[in-house]
Amino acid sequence: MSLQANHRLLCPGPVNVDSRIARALTSAEPCHREDEFEQLLGSLMGGLLAVADLSPKTHAAVVITGSGSAANEAVISSIVPEGGAVLVISNGEFGERLARTSAHHHPQTEHLAFAWGEPIDLVRVGAALRARHFAVVAVVHHETSTGMLNPVRDVAALCHGVGSQLYVDAVSSFAADPLDLQAPGIAFVGTSAGKALSAYPGLAVVFGTHEAFVRLEAIRPRTQYLDLGRHYRMAQEHSQTPNTPAVPLFLALDEAVRLVLEEGVAARMQRLRSHQEFIRTRLSALGCELLFDASVATSNVLTTCWLPEGVGYESLRVALRQRGFIVYGGKGPLLNRVMQVSALGTVDRDALQAFFEALADAIACVRLADAQTELQTVTLNDVAAE
Numbered sequence: 001m002s003l004q005a006n007h008r009l010l011c012p013g014p015v016n017v018d019s020r021i022a023r024a025l026t027s028a029e030p031c032h033r034e035d036e037f038e039q040l041l042g043s044l045m046g047g048l049l050a051v052a053d054l055s056p057k058t059h060a061a062v063v064i065t066g067s068g069s070a071a072n073e074a075v076i077s078s079i080v081p082e083g084g085a086v087l088v089i090s091n092g093e094f095g096e097r098l099a100r101t102s103a104h105h106h107p108q109t110e111h112l113a114f115a116w117g118e119p120i121d122l123v124r125v126g127a128a129l130r131a132r133h134f135a136v137v138a139v140v141h142h143e144t145s146t147g148m149l150n151p152v153r154d155v156a157a158l159c160h161g162v163g164s165q166l167y168v169d170a171v172s173s174f175a176a177d178p179l180d181l182q183a184p185g186i187a188f189v190g191t192s193a194g195k196a197l198s199a200y201p202g203l204a205v206v207f208g209t210h211e212a213f214v215r216l217e218a219i220r221p222r223t224q225y226l227d228l229g230r231h232y233r234m235a236q237e238h239s240q241t242p243n244t245p246a247v248p249l250f251l252a253l254d255e256a257v258r259l260v261l262e263e264g265v266a267a268r269m270q271r272l273r274s275h276q277e278f279i280r281t282r283l284s285a286l287g288c289e290l291l292f293d294a295s296v297a298t299s300n301v302l303t304t305c306w307l308p309e310g311v312g313y314e315s316l317r318v319a320l321r322q323r324g325f326i327v328y329g330g331k332g333p334l335l336n337r338v339m340q341v342s343a344l345g346t347v348d349r350d351a352l353q354a355f356f357e358a359l360a361d362a363i364a365c366v367r368l369a370d371a372q373t374e375l376q377t378v379t380l381n382d383v384a385a386e
């Protein structure tokens with residue numbers, strides 16, 4: 001297999017990066033214990049806060065070398081006081097992963113699990129929060145496994161009412177879908193570099209108020225590497241990281257953040273929305289029924305559709321890959337039943353047009369190949385029967 005293969009990545013991370021981001025990756029070789037890296041980290045933290053519409057006076061953006069799961073595990077393992085209970089609300093793969101991460105660190109984890117793609121029932125959330133005090137509640141903003149956006153603001157208001165801190169996993173939605181990080185009740189928000197921020201994978205970001213970060217000093221960290229309080233102190237006091245950071249990824253993310261700010265956060269979200277509207281119209285026209293109708297809040301990151309009649313996911317994936325496009329399939333109960341189409345990074349309308357031509361062709365070829373295989377099987381069975 002050629003590692004040079006440059007496919008159009010229509011998955012929700014990794015993404016095809018802008019050439020400026022690719023150049024930034026190798027633009028310098030700063031030592032991470034010297035001034036240059038400290039300036040870079042200062043610039044990156046400031047840029048991330050600007051994308052989040054937060055002031056450095058009240059908030060911090062802590063950058064950790066690791067994928068999106070590093071943000072989730074750093075927060076969940078660091079912010080729960082000894083013996084504190086955690087409520088994880090889920091309606092898909094990534095909510096369920098949050099529940100597993102929490103159960104690993106905290107015996108007092110309760111999991112309020114909705115079916116995949118089922119909207120979160122706020123009445124049930126309210127009842128759970130009244131039944132017991134939870135130090136921390138965790139929820140995913142954009143459930144990437146389905147494409148549903150969860151009502152984070154409403155969940156945050158319920159948490160605020162009972163004095164629970166809410167952690168929001170915005171790993172796939174930050175910089176693509178609106179999220180008020182200052183909504184009362186939200187304590188921390190996590191994201192990653194390689195999705196809607198459209199840089200390379202490998203860096204995780206945690207946003208929170210200085211107050212919330214400082215409170216971590218009173219809590220025993222459950223991990224060394226992902227001790228969020230330590231990451232915060234190193235960043236705030238020294239513009240540094242506790243361990244060796246993936247410096248080239250910091251250079252690339254700093255440039256990616258600059259690109260987001262140049263385009264404007266609202267304009268970028270609008271562009272991604274319009275790509276998804278185009279994708280939804282074209283998928284429907286090809287007979288790929290959407291997982292959700294228009295009454296459901298869906299993200300600007302991706303669209304999930306059922307596979308067309310008689311087309312298996314693996315055959316379709318391979319046919320699309322041969323035509324230069326990478327898409328994602330389903331997980332869990334959606335395995336082999338759906339396809340997901342994203343348009344992050346440098347994917348533009350021309351690329352999407354080309355994708356839909358390839359998709360129509362791929363569906364026709366897969367159906368023809370399957371029909372031929374079926375015919376051969378029938379003929380072979382006939383021969384065997386004679």
Ligand SMILES: Cc1ncc(COP(=O)(O)O)c(C=O)c1O
Binds near residue numbers: 067142
């Ligand atoms: C909502 C959400 N949370 C967490 C993760 C895990 O991120 P990573 O695979 O970067 O660790 C993902 C990955 O797709 C995600 O979409």
